[in-house]
Amino acid sequence: MDAFTLTLWIVRITFVILLYLFFAALLRALWRDLRTTVATAGRSLGRLVVVTSPEGRPPAGASIPLDAITSLGRDVNNSITMEDSFVSAEHAVLTFRGRAWYLEDRGSTNGTYVNGQRVAGVVPLGYGDELQFGQVRLRLERVPA
Amino acid sequence: MLLALMGVALFAGWVSLASQQAGRMTIGDPAIPVIYVGILFAIHLAFVLTGRRMDQVLLPVTGMLGSLSLLLMARLPQGLAGLSLGGLDLGLAPLQLLWLSLALAVLAILAVAVRNDNWLREYKYTWAAVGIGLLLLVFVLPPAGAERIDAPRLSLRIGPITGQPSELLKVILVVFLAGYLAENRTLLARTSTRLGPVSLPPVPYLLPMLAMWGVALAIVIVQRDLGAALLFFTVFLTLLYVATRRFAYVVLGMAMFLVGATVLYQLFPHVRVRVDIWLDPWADPLGAGYQVIRGLYAFGRGGILGTGLGAGLPAVGDTPAIPAIHTDFVFAALAEELGMLGGLAIVALYAVIAERGLRIAARAADDFRALLAVGLTLVIVIQAALIIGGNLKLVPLTGITLPFISYGGSSLLANAIVIGLLLALSDRGVEPPPPPSSARRFRLPSRTPA
Numbered sequence: 001m002d003a004f005t006l007t008l009w010i011v012r013i014t015f016v017i018l019l020y021l022f023f024a025a026l027l028r029a030l031w032r033d034l035r036t037t038v039a040t041a042g043r044s045l046g047r048l049v050v051v052t053s054p055e056g057r058p059p060a061g062a063s064i065p066l067d068a069i070t071s072l073g074r075d076v077n078n079s080i081t082m083e084d085s086f087v088s089a090e091h092a093v094l095t096f097r098g099r100a101w102y103l104e105d106r107g108s109t110n111g112t113y114v115n116g117q118r119v120a121g122v123v124p125l126g127y128g129d130e131l132q133f134g135q136v137r138l139r140l141e142r143v144p145a
Numbered sequence: 146m147l148l149a150l151m152g153v154a155l156f157a158g159w160v161s162l163a164s165q166q167a168g169r170m171t172i173g174d175p176a177i178p179v180i181y182v183g184i185l186f187a188i189h190l191a192f193v194l195t196g197r198r199m200d201q202v203l204l205p206v207t208g209m210l211g212s213l214s215l216l217l218m219a220r221l222p223q224g225l226a227g228l229s230l231g232g233l234d235l236g237l238a239p240l241q242l243l244w245l246s247l248a249l250a251v252l253a254i255l256a257v258a259v260r261n262d263n264w265l266r267e268y269k270y271t272w273a274a275v276g277i278g279l280l281l282l283v284f285v286l287p288p289a290g291a292e293r294i295d296a297p298r299l300s301l302r303i304g305p306i307t308g309q310p311s312e313l314l315k316v317i318l319v320v321f322l323a324g325y326l327a328e329n330r331t332l333l334a335r336t337s338t339r340l341g342p343v344s345l346p347p348v349p350y351l352l353p354m355l356a357m358w359g360v361a362l363a364i365v366i367v368q369r370d371l372g373a374a375l376l377f378f379t380v381f382l383t384l385l386y387v388a389t390r391r392f393a394y395v396v397l398g399m400a401m402f403l404v405g406a407t408v409l410y411q412l413f414p415h416v417r418v419r420v421d422i423w424l425d426p427w428a429d430p431l432g433a434g435y436q437v438i439r440g441l442y443a444f445g446r447g448g449i450l451g452t453g454l455g456a457g458l459p460a461v462g463d464t465p466a467i468p469a470i471h472t473d474f475v476f477a478a479l480a481e482e483l484g485m486l487g488g489l490a491i492v493a494l495y496a497v498i499a500e501r502g503l504r505i506a507a508r509a510a511d512d513f514r515a516l517l518a519v520g521l522t523l524v525i526v527i528q529a530a531l532i533i534g535g536n537l538k539l540v541p542l543t544g545i546t547l548p549f550i551s552y553g554g555s556s557l558l559a560n561a562i563v564i565g566l567l568l569a570l571s572d573r574g575v576e577p578p579p580p581p582s583s584a585r586r587f588r589l590p591s592r593t594p595a
Contacts (some may be wrong), residue, residue, distance in 0.1 A: 004164075004168075004169060004170065007164075007170055008161065008164050008165060008170070008453070009453075011157060011160055011161045011164065012161045012450075012451075012453040012454065013450070014157050014161075015154065015157040015158045015161050015454070015483075016450070016451075016483065016484075016486050016487060016490075018150070018153055018154035018157050019154055019209075019483075019486075019487065019490045020486075020490060021150060021154075022147065022150045022151055022154055022205075022209060023490055023493055023494070023497075025147050025150055026147065026202060026205070026206065026497050029147065029201065029202050030202065030497065030500060030501075033202075033504070037504070126327070126330060126511070126512040127509075127510065127511045127512055127515070128327075128510070128511025128512050128513065141510060141511070142508075142509070142510055142511070
């Protein structure tokens with residue numbers, strides 16, 4: 001084996017090694033990213049952003065973090081209290097089951113609306129959906145990582 | 146950091162290739178890799194300077210796939226594709242560099258300029274109409290360059306420009322599907338019709354599925370493009386499942402696929418040929434099965450470490466041993482010269498794209514963006530899987546490109562749009578999504594205080 005063949009072989013193998021070094025660097029970047037995601041995950045399942053609230057409680061623009069079970073209504077015992085004349089005392093409940101959000105109307109007087117449609121029973125929600133209780137409109141959002 | 150490593154790897158590959166071809170140690174003509182790495186760094190700099198907090202991994206991965214493409218194109222006979230610009234004759238490698246540069250420019254512009262997605266979100270039916278229009282154009286206009294009666298009619302020629310609209314069509318399809326599914330997913334996920342053991346959603350919402358199936362069939366029949374049809378239908382089914390989490394759809398879709406495939410197999414010779422050479426290429430080793438057999442030989446010659454860049458046998462003189470070596474069979478060619486290790490690295494790069502895309506989807510602020518990210522990722526990954534599988538005789542060979550590696554302007558540009566949009570979606574500083582479009586239809590609740 002002469003010097004040229006040997007050098008060429010080394011260059012060739014170097015190329016493959018570099019290819020894998022590149023891949024290793026990629027994996028390291030992915031791993032770091034995964035670690036930070038895991039570290040920040042589970043802090044919050046989602047949030048409600050207040051779009052409009054004519055009577056000011058909750059204030060428009062507020063962002064409310066959600067628990068797995070969040071009850072909404074005018075009564076102070078709800079997780080989210082909405083001081084709005086058209087909201088019932090026990091208006092609705094938001095639950096996170098499995099991997100998705102569900103909304104259930106609890107027999108409110110003026111009903112619960114999702115994206116403008118009145119809902120009955122338990123309905124699945126998607127992130128970005130707009131919910132309306134009385135005059136209060138809220139948007140369900142994912143918490144940015 | 147990743148980009149630098151990618152650059153070093155490209156130069157090592159370049160030296161390896163040039164030395165092998167020249168028969169002595171040389172770095173060859175370094176213009177092509179220098180220009181290419183320069184462009185990538187310029188794009189990275191542009192991202193940093195504009196202050197975008199985007200995904201840091203996608204650009205280097207795309208760059209790496211592009212480098213492998215350049216290495217292969219520089220190695221293949223330059224006469225496979227050619228273009229004369231003025232007095233300048235461009236061979237395969239410079240032409241691919243030109244397309245890659247254009248594609249990367251499109252990618253960068255999309256990634257930096259797309260600050261909100263309303264133009265995609267609000268006009269989904271317009272996009273669908275554009276897509277169908279493109280499809281019809283291919284059906285109606287005379288095919289460009291395909292004189293053989295069984296050749297796929299893919300190309301569209303407008304004046305001097307030829308392009309393959311099906312590449313662009315796949316991006317449009319994903320945009321439309323993401324918009325449609327994000328709007329109707331709750332309806333689609335609801336059960337109301339029962340058909341024996343499977344429960345189905347309301348019948349009107351099944352129509353898009355039937356329409357998709359019809360479009361896929363039409364592509365196979367009229368355009369003779371099995372690859373695109375398979376890609377569209379797979380992406381559609383997967384997105385539908387992601388949006389609704391209803392396994393019944395997948396079962397139903399597979400059933401429809403089986404029915405469609407059987408009927409097409411019986412009726413159309415070009416479908417039958419594809420399946421037959423997949424089942425037994427040795428039945429006609431010098432005719433229909435030639436490509437597949439040559440591809441398999443290439444994998445065998447490659448072994449574990451490969452023959453080395455430039456030392457393989459994809460071409461005898463100026464005639465490539467595998468006819469579509471620079472488009473459909475790039476994976477076979479690279480696997481021969483880089484061996485199983487190189488082939489695995491390529492598969493791993495696509496896996497990384499899949500991981501990044503799905504993570505971008507998981508972080509997306511709302512359903513439309515999540516579905517869009519999933520769909521865009523699927524387009525690249527499924528396409529790669531279909532053609533790599535086809536090369537390896539795992540699935541019937543279909544004539545689609547290996548994203549970012551195959552030669553071809555349409556394919557590179559379409560895939561660059563995909564990655565550019567993914568990058569834009571991954572940006573944490575983009576505008577928040579608008580409220581659902583139906584918000585305008587909000588009815589005020591009746592004026593009875595609770």
